[in-house]
Each structure stands twice: as structure tokens, then as C-alpha cells.
Amino acid sequence: MLHVRVRSPSTLGFATARIQFNRMSKTRFSVKPIQSKTEIPTSDPDPNPGSENGSAAELRVFSRRKRVKRTEEVQKLQLEAKPISQKLAVLPDIEEFAYKKVNTSTNSSKPPANWEKVLDGIRKMRSSEDAPVDSMGCEKAGSSLPPKERRFAVLVSSLLSSQTKDHVNHGAIQRLLQNGLLSADSIDKADEATIKSLIYPVGFYTRKAGNLKKVANICLTKYDGDIPSSLEELLSLPGIGPKMAHLVMNVGWNDVQGICVDTHVHRICNRLGWVSRPGKKQKTSTPEQTREALQLWLPKEEWDPINPLLVGFGQTICTPLRPRCGLCSVSEFCPSAFKEASSPSSKSKKSGSNKKL
């Protein structure tokens, strides 16, 4: 057991990489040495976006496949990300720049009262609970593989894991791995029906099997079997939306460009009153709004850890339906504590509530 709490945004070296792999296991880090010595060189900040990205990234801006339609939110996200990735091609010290760039634009909003106490309290609750996310988060995918394959595994895991219980996703990944189908090349060659049967029963497996084939082909032809290294390029992949794009940037590239906001983070931040629509007191209505609002005040070192923290909290205590406020140690700070209906399914039919309590 080893408690590590290190964060050095400008110098992402060995230590950070190690933490990244194990960040799902709460404060417990297995002594398992870092898997591949080639993963991240000790001296250089981050080699992966460095070498081939310079000109290639620019080219891809033009060759980028046009999606039929993107939602406004995603388009906005892409615009947001563009300046950073353009700098990526030019600046050697990417991480540091990205950190400053994002961080300077954030301090415009005042943090909510007691947020540190709340976060601490949640951390404590989380360390005694075991949430599904702890044992099988998708970051674990292919952690023993070489960097490129590992990144691809992370991407695949992200694709499959949406709307799917973690253990189901884990099983699907294992089956793909056992059948040698966890690389862009092999998936591109494989039969879609085979993929489909292997990933079953992840949610929406038919669509995901198709997306997987498309993504593998894109990775193979445009990225030499690797995965895209920028937010906007990840977003252009079928089946990859804002939530997964940020997750892949965080986990796959070790590059935190934004908070990975899923419904748990979205729900909990709103319950806590941590986010609101710009200039208003209203709750945010989409995870993307939540992400933007949260990034306005949350210190950047919390951007990465807050997702697993709140997801686990949301799976065990601050559940979508009937949150267990009685078990929550920070309910005193929560404006929504004990406010939500405890009746099972009578949200829309108050009049005919025949099964109250």
C-alpha cells in the first residue's frame, strides 16, 4: 500500500504515468511496477504527440472526415480545443502550455463554499466503499500492453463502456483480447459479426460493433494504428462523444484537456449546487454545460480525479434514484440533501399514487 498524492502539471514524468494507471484503485496502489518501460521516457515531457504530430496534425485538419452532423455542443467543443492542438504542433513543452492555457481562463468564477470539505468527505466515503468503478474502470484496459496498443485498448474500452456496466465491459474487453482482437489491424480485418458476438452483451452492441470497425479502420489508415491525439480528432470518431473524448485524452494520452463529465458528475454537481447556467441560478441541463461551469472554478489538479471520485460516489451513495443521504457524510453541505422523493416510480403520476411508501 502506498499513498501517493503527487501532481506536477508541468513535468509529467514517470511518477505521473504510474499514478495514471492505478488511479482507479482509490488510495490503494498495488506495488506492481510500471508495465512498460517504454511508456514514458523520464526526461521528455511527452513523446507521443511530439514526433509525428507536427505536420501530421495539420494535415489531418484538412483530411478530417466530415461528419454528417454534429451537435452544437460538440462543435463548440471542437472550436475550443482547436487552439490548443494547433499550439501542440509548434510548442515543445505541450503539457505546460496546455496547463497554463486552460488554467488562466478558469479563475473567473468563485468556487462554491465548502467545496474542499465536501470533496474531502466524499474521498473518505469512497475509501471505505467499494464501487464497481474501482475494480474495472476502462483505464485498466490493456495496461500490460505496449503504449500504442494500450492506447488503442483504452479507446476501444471507452467505446464499449458507455451505457454499460463496468464488469460487462471488462468481460467484453477480455474476450477481444483473448481472441487477438484488440488492435486496429486485427479489428479492421475481423468480421463484424465476430466482433458483435464477442462484445455481447454490452449495451447497443450492434451499433458499437459497427463503430468499432469504423474506428479501427480510421486508426489504421490515418493514424498508423494508433489513436488520435487531440480532442477534436477523437470527437470525429463515430461513437466518441465529449465524455469519452476527455476520458481518452486523460487516460490514453495523459493529457487533461477538460473534465470528463458523465451523468454522475453532472447529477452530483447539480445536487451540490456547484454548477449553474452562465449568469443564472438554474441548474445546468447537459453534461457539457456542467463541464464548462465546473471548469470555471475547480482547480485543475482536481479535473482528472473528480470523475472516478464522483462516479463511485454516485454508484454507491448519491444514486440517481433515492440517494442515500442518510449515509452521506457531507449532507450538511448539500442543498439537495433529503429533498428528493423516495417513492419509486411516481415522478410523473402524483395524482394516482396508489403505492406510496
Place this chain on the structure above:
DNA sequence: GTCCAGAGCT
């Protein structure tokens, strides 16, 4: 039967 959950389309 209800709810979960992210992406994408309308």
C-alpha cells in the same frame, strides 16, 4: 414494468 447511460440523429 421502470430505470440506467452516452452518442447521434431529428
Place this chain on the structure above:
DNA sequence: AGCTCCGGAC
């Protein structure tokens, strides 16, 4: 903003 995709937990 609402619907669809999915199996499965409950």
C-alpha cells in the same frame, strides 16, 4: 428537447 439503441438490475 426527445427519441433510439441494448441487456440487465431491480
